[in-house]
Amino acid sequence: MSEPLIEIKDLRVEFNVREGIVKAVDGFNLTINRGETVGVIGESGCGKSVTARAILNMVPKPGKVTSGEILYYRRSKENPSDGQSRTTDVLDLTKLDPDGETIRQVRGGEIGMIFQEPMSSLTPVYSVGTLINEAVSLHRLSPVKRVGAQITETIQTHRRVTKAEGRQIAIEMLRKVGIPKPNERVDSYPHQLSGGQRQRVMIAIALSCEPVMLIADEPTTALDVSIEAQILDIMRELQESSDMAILFITHNLGVVANMAHEIVVMYMGKAVERAKVQDLFYQPQHPYTRSLLQSIPKLGQKKSGERLASIAGSVPDPFHLPPGCVFHPRCPAFMPGRCDTITPQWTQVGDDHWASCLLYEEAGK
Amino acid sequence: MLNYIVRRLVYAVILLVLISFVSFVIINLPPGDFLTQKIEQLRARGDRSAESRVEDYRVRYGLDKPFMTRYATWVVNFAQGDFGESFEYERPVKELLGERVTFTIVLALATLIVVWALAIPLGVYSAVKQYSLGDQIITSISFIGIGMPGFLLALLILYYAVTVLNIEATGLFSQQYVEAPWSWGRVIDLLNHLWIPAIISAITGIGGLTRIMRGNLLDTLGQPFVEAARARGLANRAVIWKHAVRIAINPLIVILGSEALPGILGGGGLVSIVLNLPTITPLFVDSLKKLDMYMAGTCIVLFSLLLLVGNLLSDLALAWVDPRIRLE
Ligand SMILES: Nc1ncnc2c1ncn2[C@@H]1O[C@H](COP(=O)(O)OP(=O)(O)OP(=O)(O)O)[C@@H](O)[C@H]1O
Numbered sequence: 001m002s003e004p005l006i007e008i009k010d011l012r013v014e015f016n017v018r019e020g021i022v023k024a025v026d027g028f029n030l031t032i033n034r035g036e037t038v039g040v041i042g043e044s045g046c047g048k049s050v051t052a053r054a055i056l057n058m059v060p061k062p063g064k065v066t067s068g069e070i071l072y073y074r075r076s077k078e079n080p081s082d083g084q085s086r087t088t089d090v091l092d093l094t095k096l097d098p099d100g101e102t103i104r105q106v107r108g109g110e111i112g113m114i115f116q117e118p119m120s121s122l123t124p125v126y127s128v129g130t131l132i133n134e135a136v137s138l139h140r141l142s143p144v145k146r147v148g149a150q151i152t153e154t155i156q157t158h159r160r161v162t163k164a165e166g167r168q169i170a171i172e173m174l175r176k177v178g179i180p181k182p183n184e185r186v187d188s189y190p191h192q193l194s195g196g197q198r199q200r201v202m203i204a205i206a207l208s209c210e211p212v213m214l215i216a217d218e219p220t221t222a223l224d225v226s227i228e229a230q231i232l233d234i235m236r237e238l239q240e241s242s243d244m245a246i247l248f249i250t251h252n253l254g255v256v257a258n259m260a261h262e263i264v265v266m267y268m269g270k271a272v273e274r275a276k277v278q279d280l281f282y283q284p285q286h287p288y289t290r291s292l293l294q295s296i297p298k299l300g301q302k303k304s305g306e307r308l309a310s311i312a313g314s315v316p317d318p319f320h321l322p323p324g325c326v327f328h329p330r331c332p333a334f335m336p337g338r339c340d341t342i343t344p345q346w347t348q349v350g351d352d353h354w355a356s357c358l359l360y361e362e363a364g365k
Numbered sequence: 366m367l368n369y370i371v372r373r374l375v376y377a378v379i380l381l382v383l384i385s386f387v388s389f390v391i392i393n394l395p396p397g398d399f400l401t402q403k404i405e406q407l408r409a410r411g412d413r414s415a416e417s418r419v420e421d422y423r424v425r426y427g428l429d430k431p432f433m434t435r436y437a438t439w440v441v442n443f444a445q446g447d448f449g450e451s452f453e454y455e456r457p458v459k460e461l462l463g464e465r466v467t468f469t470i471v472l473a474l475a476t477l478i479v480v481w482a483l484a485i486p487l488g489v490y491s492a493v494k495q496y497s498l499g500d501q502i503i504t505s506i507s508f509i510g511i512g513m514p515g516f517l518l519a520l521l522i523l524y525y526a527v528t529v530l531n532i533e534a535t536g537l538f539s540q541q542y543v544e545a546p547w548s549w550g551r552v553i554d555l556l557n558h559l560w561i562p563a564i565i566s567a568i569t570g571i572g573g574l575t576r577i578m579r580g581n582l583l584d585t586l587g588q589p590f591v592e593a594a595r596a597r598g599l600a601n602r603a604v605i606w607k608h609a610v611r612i613a614i615n616p617l618i619v620i621l622g623s624e625a626l627p628g629i630l631g632g633g634g635l636v637s638i639v640l641n642l643p644t645i646t647p648l649f650v651d652s653l654k655k656l657d658m659y660m661a662g663t664c665i666v667l668f669s670l671l672l673l674v675g676n677l678l679s680d681l682a683l684a685w686v687d688p689r690i691r692l693e
């Protein structure tokens with residue numbers, strides 16, 4: 001455990017739009033270990049989706065990664081039984097050619113992604129089976145046992161999965177994500193499925209290539225609460241059986257509490273606090289995190305699909321960011337003269353618990 | 366699917382019946398039909414046999430019978446391939462139209478192929494490279510194409526062909542092949558002539574279709590499923606063609622039947638007149654001027670038939686490519 005898989009270091013992504021430059025991600029750091037689930041939470045527009053896309057090197061135009069790196073500790077997929085031990089390369093994903101061979105192998109093959117809008121994330125003219133098959137045929141190799149001519153030794157080689165095998169994998173995956181009658185559903189088209197089923201299919205596609213990490217960008221936001229619970233259950237089950245890391249993006253604290261080992265709170269493109277789930281919920285340190293927790297609707301009042309209840313004030317204008325700590329205009333613990341002048345640093349505030357707030361930095365430092 | 370096809374066919378037949386009736390009514394609307402004119406003419410010439418010839422016509426076309434009876438006779442004969450006689454030329458309409466129907470269809474198809482073969486890649490390029498120099502050039506030319514009437518373009522090209530290239534740009538055949546029976550040489554000759562009218566009719570069509578393709582594709586490229594396809598590791602080319610263009614092109618198939626084909630038949634008509642092409646349109650326009658009712662009626666019905674078949678084919682093509690319609 002605790003072997004890093006992805007390290008995001010000081011990532012900055014800017015959108016150069018007519019009105020000016022939006023710093024969508026502004027010096028963001030994050031480490032995701034193998035097999036772990038990290039939750040990223042924050043208000044709408046704080047840069048969660050942009051960060052996720054940066055990992056796959058597909059920030060939409062006119063966005064650009066302006067600095068920082070995203071290191072991916074890539075293990076060779078070679079089978080250890082052929083004598084060679086696994087090697088780990090370090091790739092900086094932001095430096096790859098966005099349409100090159102390497103990033104295309106990573107996308108879908110090693111890092112899968114599911115999206116916020118299940119209703120429109122499946123190409124409407126292809127059947128579920130076709131879509132899964134397409135992904136599988138790009139990324140998955142099936143082992144072939146061959147008997148060597150001279151030595152009676154079994155050599156493992158690989159070849160592309162055939163159509164028939166792809167279909168079998170598709171059916172198998174649909175069964176795993178809990179789609180009833182997978183043999184029939186494999187030939188269904190997206191419009192014949194409900195929103196929940198479509199999201200299951202998205203998960204099936206993402207997992208069909210056995211990725212080492214899954215990025216789930218608000219996978220249940222568009223679904224109603226009971227379906228949401230089912231989808232989350234499936235993701236958790238599949239993760240346990242596959243040792244896959246998950247980057248779980250959400251703005252729903254309730255959801256992330258059940259899914260993640262560790263949580264990163266994001267505000268205006270920056271990480272403001274990072275902690276284990278328990279610590280974050282019971283000992284939140286950053287005033288922003290505290291406000292988020294207070295804004296959780298009380299039990300019995302929760303309406304389905306409700307966004308975070310509002311925190312005092314509103315998200316600042318991205319073209320005129322406040323000086324010092326960007327949260328200071330809304331902060332209940334605002335310290336005049338400090339918070340509006342000094343940019344807070346990433347400070348350790350407990351065991352495995354970090355925050356970026358001047359409350360925890362010694363005065364005058 | 367079968368249900369869908371049958372339904373479309375039934376609609377097409379109903380529509381055809383309505384059109385035939387309306388065209389027959391229109392043909393009979395103008396005061397003073399062809400016959401009255403003919404009588405005047407014959408009388409003016411002092412033709413002795415005028416009265417009896419007129420009488421002949423009356424009986425032959427049942428002109429003294431009630432309207433509905435005349436209509437019924439016309440429809441029944443039409444269905445059997447007897448389109449009546451042209452008063453103007455005093456020859457059967459069928460004979461006069463003859464090959465022209467084939468040429469009209471060939472020209473429309475040739476135009477469509479040119480339009481699609483050029484407009485789709487241009488539109489795709491324009492959208493994928495939005496705001497690039499290439500896109501701006503394509504966009505400007507498209508607007509010129511949309512704004513420029515086909516017949517004007519035909520005149521310009523005609524002028525250019527005759528004065529500069531010194532080739533004959535009118536007609537569909539060279540002199541020696543006009544009346545010749547079909548042969549390999551005649552086909553080659555046809556193809557040699559066909560490209561000029563095809564390109565002229567196409568240029569106007571290309572502009573519009575390129576713009577539509579560009580707009581549709583830009584919309585589609587912003588759809589989540591395109592991003593999802595990219596996130597699955599597909600190459601850019603596959604994302605664009607298999608996931609974006611594949612969706613963005615569907616509305617064009619509808620346009621093909623409902624707008625492109627009629628546009629080509631109509632716009633191609635003027636071009637046909639300017640270039641003196643043996644298509645239906647010149648005869649049709651002429652027949653309207655001369656109140657040559659059987660000729661005019663036949664042309665209207667034939668045009669409608671071409672449009673209906675075109676519509677039907679595009680409906681079927683759409684169902685074929687889009688499961689949302691096929692499985693409805
Ligand atoms: N295509 C784009 N063009 C211009 N600006 C963009 C674009 N995409 C994102 N941004 C900017 O980047 C910022 C972060 O957007 P992002 O989509 O990452 O937010 P988010 O945290 O995922 O929010 P949500 O919870 O609403 O999904 C936004 O403030 C937005 O202004």
Ligand SMILES: [Mg+2]
Nearest residue numbers: 048049050217
């Ligand atoms: Mg988002």
